[in-house]
Amino acid sequence: MNDLSLAARLAAEPYSAYSYSYPHKLAYQPLAQAQPLHALWLPEKRDALFLYIHIPFCEMRCGFCNLFTLAKPDAALPGRYVAKVLVQMAVVAEQLGSHGIARFAMGGGTPSYLPLNLLATLLEGAQRHFGLDLQSTPASVEVSPETASAEKLQFLKQQGVDRISIGIQSFLEHETRQLIRPQPNRQAHAALERIRAAGFATLNLDLIYGIAGQTRQSFAASLAEALRWQPEEIYLYPLYVRPLTGLGQIEGRSGRAYPRIAVADATGEDKAALYQTGRDHLLAAGYQQLSMRLFRRPGAPGKAAPVYCCQEDGMVGLGSGARSYTRALHYSTEYAVGRPSTQSLIEHYCDTPIEAFASAHYGIVLDADERRRRFVIQSLLIRPGLDLDAYRQRFEGADALADLPLLTALVEAGLASLDGARLSLSDAGLALSDSIGPALISDAVRQRMQAREAQLC
Structure with a gap:
């Protein structure tokens, strides 16, 4: 795939999906x-x-x-x-x-x-x-x-x-x-x-x-x-x-x-x-x-608190629909959009026996490839971008550019730039975040998403 074909493919559908989590x-x-x-x-x-x-x-x-x-x-x-x-x-x-x-x-x-x-x-x-x-x-x-x-x-x-x-x-x-x-x-x-x-x-x-x-x-x-x-x-x-x-x-x-x-x-x-x-x-x-x-806005006030990093630190979700993240497993209760299904799931949560909260029952196991994709997606789509050294350290010497060739293609297409060990989206690339993020999804996750979407519809 040449530079122009990549840029053209991403620009053809710039609003594919919001990749706020992976x-x-x-x-x-x-x-x-x-x-x-x-x-x-x-x-x-x-x-x-x-x-x-x-x-x-x-x-x-x-x-x-x-x-x-x-x-x-x-x-x-x-x-x-x-x-x-x-x-x-x-x-x-x-x-x-x-x-x-x-x-x-x-x-x-x-x-x-x-x-x-x-x-x-x-x-x-x-x-x-x-x-x-x-x-x-x-x-x-x-x-x-x-x-x-x-x-x-x-x-x-x-x-x-x-x-x-x-x-x-x-x-x-x-x-x-x-x-x-x-x-x-x-x-x-x-x-x-x-x-x-x-x-x-x-x-x-x-x-x-x-x-x-x-x-x-x-x-x-x-x-x-x-x-x-x-x-x-x-x-x-x-x-x-x-x-x-x-x-x-x-x-x-x-x-x-x-x-x-x-x-x-x-x-x-x-x-x-x-x-x-x-x-x-x-x-x-x-x-x-x-x-x-x-x-x-620059200079906005904030609390001098311990830094939370979505790449390194876990998330604990409480309540019906809330998600929790460990490195190996992301889990939650089930999810719906339509009113009858949503109400049913909330009622089910309210009736959950106490012992059920001690385990995860619904979610996705992240293998090594999915963990690497998550790290890249969660870093690349927000500035300052993907720290290649941090990726290498987290994944035992792995090279993000070798693991995901699309990253090099983004640089060659002018949608990202390399500054030392930092890979950052250009302004043009940032504008295409909703096509770049989906392009980094694995085939296995994409198939699961499509199957679930068909069930919901």
Whole structure:
């Protein structure tokens, strides 16, 4: 394959998939034999773990959402769920043995959907069972404009949470309606005012591009409004329309694809043009680009805490749908998108007997090849890039360029550069992250993903 054919192949489908984790959750399957957590974690480095709690509830399900979450659950279900998470906490903490938490997050779903007493119960439980020190540990909680009340925000700040992430998606109401997310602009502004008033060190704000009818001008207008709040972080997400989402179901019933993006000059430009608009706008405002999606304001405050590295340190997930990562096994509960299946899985979690939490039952075993691919994907798609010496040290002298010839092809195509032992994506390569990441997936994982996707659909 020559340089031009590689660049052309990747550019032909620049938005294949978001490679935020590897292997993808669609590759998980029931394990042939339950794996005791104590034995799984015993050989792992456990002094700088990431602790994550998944809250699978929302006040509404946005049209683009394919997350494991249930909109407007029965009134009793959140309380039952939180009580079961505490049971899981006790079991998992005991199985881990001696450990330290370097980073903490609650995501979903929408954690702020929970009433204040349930949020307090979860944080108290995490501190009691895992020795979590929220005052010194970087801690992030996701909220929505509808549920980010002043009372909840003030409580989270007092507890030590230093990062709040909020999905605004667009500051233009006709665009949020296209996303099946009716969100009055005054509601978004009021939530941002409350977050800033609470004094969190880091505000992360999410925007989406690729919305039907969105133009470069309208996207720039949303960006300008976002910058008015001076968020420490901004994520720019390309819109993916997946089969079981609200937008996907509308597309399926209509028998036509989700409309292409209309741009003011009618040249037929699509997400790539909008990405460039967003990137240029944020770079001009002084933000640093760390990945295709993440832009960070220099000098943003942060806690002087132990560093967590996704390549070296494990992740402990709690709750239905949460994933946990050791070097040899990634595991979770089962996953769904449609409401009946999601509700059934959450109910099943709430009924889980205590002894079941001591083992992993569903996931994927990572052989040597998958571990190497994970290291490359998790490093290459974020700046400063892949440390070839660290790869060699981690994998007993292995050469990443020899193990994955695509990496050399990226350099030859001008999509990546080598600076000593550092392989970094160029600006052009970073823009193609959603095709480069999928190109690095193994055939075995791809086949498992395709099989699971066919089952879900």
